[in-house]
Amino acid sequence: MIVVLRPEAREDEIESIMGRIERSGLKGVLTRGSERTIIGVVGVDPVLPDLRDDVEIMPGVEEVIPITKPYKLCSREFQSERTVIQVGRVKIGGDGVVVIAGPCAVETEEQILDTARAVKRWGGHILRGGAFKPSTSPYHFRGLGREGLKMLSEAGKEVGLPVITEVLTPKDVELVVEYTDILQIGARNMQNFILLDEAGRTRKPVMLKRGMSAKVEEWLLAAEYILSQGNRQVILCERGIRTFESATRNTLDISAIPLVHKLTHLPVIADPSHGTGKWYLVTPLTLAAVAAGADGVMIEVHPSPDTALKDGAQSLTFDHFADLMRRLAPVAEASGRPIFST
Numbered sequence: 648m649i650v651v652l653r654p655e656a657r658e659d660e661i662e663s664i665m666g667r668i669e670r671s672g673l674k675g676v677l678t679r680g681s682e683r684t685i686i687g688v689v690g691v692d693p694v695l696p697d698l699r700d701d702v703e704i705m706p707g708v709e710e711v712i713p714i715t716k717p718y719k720l721c722s723r724e725f726q727s728e729r730t731v732i733q734v735g736r737v738k739i740g741g742d743g744v745v746v747i748a749g750p751c752a753v754e755t756e757e758q759i760l761d762t763a764r765a766v767k768r769w770g771g772h773i774l775r776g777g778a779f780k781p782s783t784s785p786y787h788f789r790g791l792g793r794e795g796l797k798m799l800s801e802a803g804k805e806v807g808l809p810v811i812t813e814v815l816t817p818k819d820v821e822l823v824v825e826y827t828d829i830l831q832i833g834a835r836n837m838q839n840f841i842l843l844d845e846a847g848r849t850r851k852p853v854m855l856k857r858g859m860s861a862k863v864e865e866w867l868l869a870a871e872y873i874l875s876q877g878n879r880q881v882i883l884c885e886r887g888i889r890t891f892e893s894a895t896r897n898t899l900d901i902s903a904i905p906l907v908h909k910l911t912h913l914p915v916i917a918d919p920s921h922g923t924g925k926w927y928l929v930t931p932l933t934l935a936a937v938a939a940g941a942d943g944v945m946i947e948v949h950p951s952p953d954t955a956l957k958d959g960a961q962s963l964t965f966d967h968f969a970d971l972m973r974r975l976a977p978v979a980e981a982s983g984r985p986i987f988s989t
């Protein structure tokens with residue numbers, strides 16, 4: 648439930664309300680918004696009838712509203728204005744469409760630096776590159792680990808772009824936090840609750856990819872894990888789901904974009920590379936995702952997709968990336984939100 652406070656509520660009144668909530672074994676999360684100050688009540692059963700009745704008549708309380716959704720902190724009921732996440736000079740979820748691009752995996756210093764330069768040159772905002780790669784087969788490339796993190800971070804610094812990379816296990820969170828501006832939690836780990844808790848204890852933005860068989864509600868509950876640990880900077884990423892269709896790697900669920908915007912205040916970006924698995928479908932699906940209101944896109948780009956160690960078939964060449972950026976500009980503009988510029 649949400650406790651909406653009166654504009655004139657005093658600090659000691661707020662403290663008493665928090666105390667009453669905590670005595671029920673629940674947690675109060677105070678948010679001072681531009682229009683109103685509220686306390687979100689989270690816990691196992693956040694609408695205990697006694698608690699609701701007691702709080703409703705406490706001094707400083709305007710009204711008590713039950714949240715009907717199973718996720719609380721990430722719901723629109725809890726926060727009506729959209730969350731904007733600032734990474735360096737880039738704003739995700741604000742007035743501009745953000746483009747994240749880079750190779751699936753960091754392979755060599757030269758590969759990541761060349762890609763970083765191309766991403767920057769054609770107007771990308773954030774550099775991606777995996778150093779810890781989840782892999783369906785144990786015989787495939789699994790990333791360069793710490794060395795890869797260093798190469799990614801140095802390439803980002805060299806061209807002046809923030810970076811994002813995946814963290815695979817709770818024990819690596821501390822290491823990855825040192826090198827990255829945004830933590831990525833991959834589709835396969837969307838319901839790794841220990842990892843979600845750990846990422847929630849950091850103060851870095853987290854991009855949470857939708858699990859390949861996850862319902863929207865499960866995805867938002869996974870985001871709730873991160874938020875409930877105190878980290879409010881969560882970006883959702885629609886990356887395609889498993890369907891009966893095998894002509895594409897996954898089915899990019901475009902409808903999830905406006906749906907998630909309706910249900911939550913968190914930004915949502917689309918990943919048409921993993922969403923389709925085919926490089927020639929990446930640009931059309933990028934345009935569709937942005938037209939549907941995506942706050943950004945994540946695109947795999949490689950200097951030479953033919954020789955890429957991972958996901959070459961869905962990676963764009965630099966020329967194709969330049970072409971995507973040119974075609975994206977008018978679509979973004981027409982959708983009411985131009986490509987982000989500082």
Ligand code: PEP
Nearest residue numbers: 751833834835856886921
């Ligand atoms: C990736 O972004 O490289 C990746 C592994 O994505 P996903 O978790 O969506 O499969």
Ligand code: MN
Nearest residue numbers: 751947957958
């Ligand atoms: Mn990939």
